Amino acid sequence: MKLIFLAMLLFLWVSPMSMTSTDIVIRINQNGFDYGAQTQREHLQHVLSNMSIPDPKTNKEKESCGVIGRIINKGNILGAGHTLVGKMVNLNEVKIHHVKLPKLAVKLVPGVGPHVCMDIDFKISGKHAIFGETEIKVRATVLTDIKVSKTPKGHVTLAVTDCKPIIRDMDIKFGLGLVNTVIWALQGQIREMLGNRLCQSVSSVLEEVNEDFDVSTEKNPFGDKVSLKYTLQKTPVVTGLYMEMLLNAEYTVNNQVVKLHNDTQEFTMPPGAGNKDTMVNLAFSKDYFSLLFIIGQESGAFNLEIPSTQECLANQMSTSALGAHIPEISSRYPQPLPVDMKIVLSQTPVVTFQNNQLIVQFAPYVEMFVVLPYSPDRYQHLLTINVGASLVAALHVEEEKLKISVSLQGDLKLEFASISFGKCKSKPSLLSEYMRTVFEKAYLPYINEILSVGVPLSTMPNIHYINPVIAIEKNFAAMSFDVRYE
Structure with missing residues (x-):
C-alpha cells in the first residue's frame, strides 16, 4: 500500500501547475555548533597530522636564512652562496608525529558568522644538517571567522573569511645539545611553515563539509520521475544565539518544478519559538502541508x-x-x-x-x-x-x-x-x-x-x-531535536 x-x-x-514554494525555518542553536565542533575534532586532528610540510628552499635569500643570512652572505663570510647558512637555520625531513586539540570552540558572532578558536599541540621531528635529530613541541592557536552563505543553486556553503594563526610556545631539542642562535632561526622557520598550513587545513575541512551540504540538498526521489530537494532561499542569518536558515521544499515531477501561487506572506518563525535547550529547531509553514495534500x-x-x-x-x-x-x-x-x-x-x-x-x-x-x-x-x-x-x-x-x-x-x-x-x-x-x-x-x-x-x-x-518533539503552534508546526553524528 x-x-x-x-x-x-x-x-x-x-x-x-502554479503553486507557491513551501517554507521551512531551521535554527541551529549554539549547543548544536558545540556538538558539531566536537564531532569534527578527530577529523581535524587527522587533517592536521597529515599536513604536507615541504623541505625549505635554499635558493632564495629570504626563505633560506632571513636577515642574518643576507648580511653574512652578502659579505661572503661563509663562502659563496647560502649553503652553510642554509644548513644552520633550516630543518629538513620535517614530520608531524602527534596532534592534539585541547580546545576547540565555536562562537556565533552576529553579522560575522561562526568564529572558531582552536588550540593545537604538535609533536614534530626533523633533521638538522649540523646538529642532527631534532624534536619540537609546538602549541598554536588558530582563530578563524567562517562565513555561511548560499550558492546560486541554493546550497549552503562555508568559507574562511579571516584566519589568524598564533604560535604560542615552542620547545626545540637537538641531539647534540642546544644552540641558541640556531633555535631562534628555526623558530622563525617553523612559525612560517605551520602558520600558512594551519589556515589551509581549516579551509580544506570546510571544503569537505561543503560537499556534504551538496549531498544533503540533492533530490530525494519518491519514484523514478518525482523528487524532492531542499534549497536555501536566502543567506543564513547569524545571531548570538543561533543561525537561522530559510529553506524551500521543491518538488520536481518529470523535471518540472511544482510551485504554488498564493497571497500568503513570507513565513517567519518568532524569535522566541522552539526549544533553546535542543540543538536544532524546525518550523513548518502551512504551505508545507498544503502542498503535500494537494499532491x-x-x-x-x-x-x-x-x-x-x-x-x-x-x-x-x-x-x-x-x-x-x-x-x-x-x-x-x-x-x-x-x-x-x-x-x-x-x-x-x-x-x-x-x-x-x-x-x-x-x-x-x-x-x-x-x-x-x-x-x-x-x-x-x-x-x-x-x-x-x-x-x-x-x-x-x-x-x-x-x-x-x-x-x-x-x-x-x-x-x-x-x-x-x-x-x-x-x-x-x-x-x-x-x-x-x-x-x-x-x-x-x-x-x-x-x-x-x-x-x-x-x-x-x-x-x-x-528525540524529535513536534508541537503545533498558532501558525506553524515546530520540531525540536538533538542530533547524533556517526
Missing part, C-alpha cells in the same frame, strides 16, 4: 474504490444496510443487493492551524452503485453524496522522515448531489452514522497508508535526529 503514494506521484501535473488530491491518490466484498465493511455494502437508514432504498430494492462505492476527492484540501491542531478539510463525493448480477448494465447508479470531513493530522518523525496520520474530528457534513432511486424525503444526515463507519474503517486507513511513506527531511550524511 505504501507504494501507492510513490506510484501516484508519477502522474502528477503533466503540465506545470495527493490532484494525482487521484486520495480516491478509493470500495467493492461490495470489502472485508472491513462486512454487512455494510448492501442495499439492505443502506435501507436501514434511508427507507426509500429498501422500497426500491426489497431484495438485498450488493453495493459498490467510489470515493473521489475532487476539491483541494484546505489546511489550517486551529487550537494547537493541524486541521485538514476534506470534501470528497461518494458514489454508490447497486451491483446487478444478471443485468447487462451490471452497475446501476444509486446515489451521490457530498461529504465534508474535518481531519486532525498527527505528526511524528521516523528515520529522518516526517510522517502524517489523520483521524476524523466531529461529525461529517452530508448533502445529496444526485439520487437514482426515485423521490427521497429522507435527510442525508440519516446516513451520518453509516458514512462515519465507511470513513473510519476503510477511507481513513487507506489515506494513512499512503501518508505513511513519509517525507524526507533535510539532513546531512551520517547525521541522525535524536
Whole structure:
C-alpha cells in the first residue's frame, strides 16, 4: 500500500501547475555548533597530522636564512652562496608525529558568522644538517571567522573569511645539545611553515563539509520521475544565539518544478519559538502541508474504490444496510443487493492551524452503485453524496522522515448531489452514522497508508535526529531535536 503514494506521484501535473514554494525555518542553536565542533575534532586532528610540510628552499635569500643570512652572505663570510647558512637555520625531513586539540570552540558572532578558536599541540621531528635529530613541541592557536552563505543553486556553503594563526610556545631539542642562535632561526622557520598550513587545513575541512551540504540538498526521489530537494532561499542569518536558515521544499515531477501561487506572506518563525535547550529547531509553514495534500488530491491518490466484498465493511455494502437508514432504498430494492462505492476527492484540501491542531478539510463525493448480477448494465447508479470531513493530522518523525496520520474530528457534513432511486424525503444526515463507519474503517486507513511513506527531511550524511518533539503552534508546526553524528 505504501507504494501507492510513490506510484501516484508519477502522474502528477503533466503540465506545470502554479503553486507557491513551501517554507521551512531551521535554527541551529549554539549547543548544536558545540556538538558539531566536537564531532569534527578527530577529523581535524587527522587533517592536521597529515599536513604536507615541504623541505625549505635554499635558493632564495629570504626563505633560506632571513636577515642574518643576507648580511653574512652578502659579505661572503661563509663562502659563496647560502649553503652553510642554509644548513644552520633550516630543518629538513620535517614530520608531524602527534596532534592534539585541547580546545576547540565555536562562537556565533552576529553579522560575522561562526568564529572558531582552536588550540593545537604538535609533536614534530626533523633533521638538522649540523646538529642532527631534532624534536619540537609546538602549541598554536588558530582563530578563524567562517562565513555561511548560499550558492546560486541554493546550497549552503562555508568559507574562511579571516584566519589568524598564533604560535604560542615552542620547545626545540637537538641531539647534540642546544644552540641558541640556531633555535631562534628555526623558530622563525617553523612559525612560517605551520602558520600558512594551519589556515589551509581549516579551509580544506570546510571544503569537505561543503560537499556534504551538496549531498544533503540533492533530490530525494519518491519514484523514478518525482523528487524532492531542499534549497536555501536566502543567506543564513547569524545571531548570538543561533543561525537561522530559510529553506524551500521543491518538488520536481518529470523535471518540472511544482510551485504554488498564493497571497500568503513570507513565513517567519518568532524569535522566541522552539526549544533553546535542543540543538536544532524546525518550523513548518502551512504551505508545507498544503502542498503535500494537494499532491495527493490532484494525482487521484486520495480516491478509493470500495467493492461490495470489502472485508472491513462486512454487512455494510448492501442495499439492505443502506435501507436501514434511508427507507426509500429498501422500497426500491426489497431484495438485498450488493453495493459498490467510489470515493473521489475532487476539491483541494484546505489546511489550517486551529487550537494547537493541524486541521485538514476534506470534501470528497461518494458514489454508490447497486451491483446487478444478471443485468447487462451490471452497475446501476444509486446515489451521490457530498461529504465534508474535518481531519486532525498527527505528526511524528521516523528515520529522518516526517510522517502524517489523520483521524476524523466531529461529525461529517452530508448533502445529496444526485439520487437514482426515485423521490427521497429522507435527510442525508440519516446516513451520518453509516458514512462515519465507511470513513473510519476503510477511507481513513487507506489515506494513512499512503501518508505513511513519509517525507524526507533535510539532513546531512551520517547525521541522525535524536528525540524529535513536534508541537503545533498558532501558525506553524515546530520540531525540536538533538542530533547524533556517526
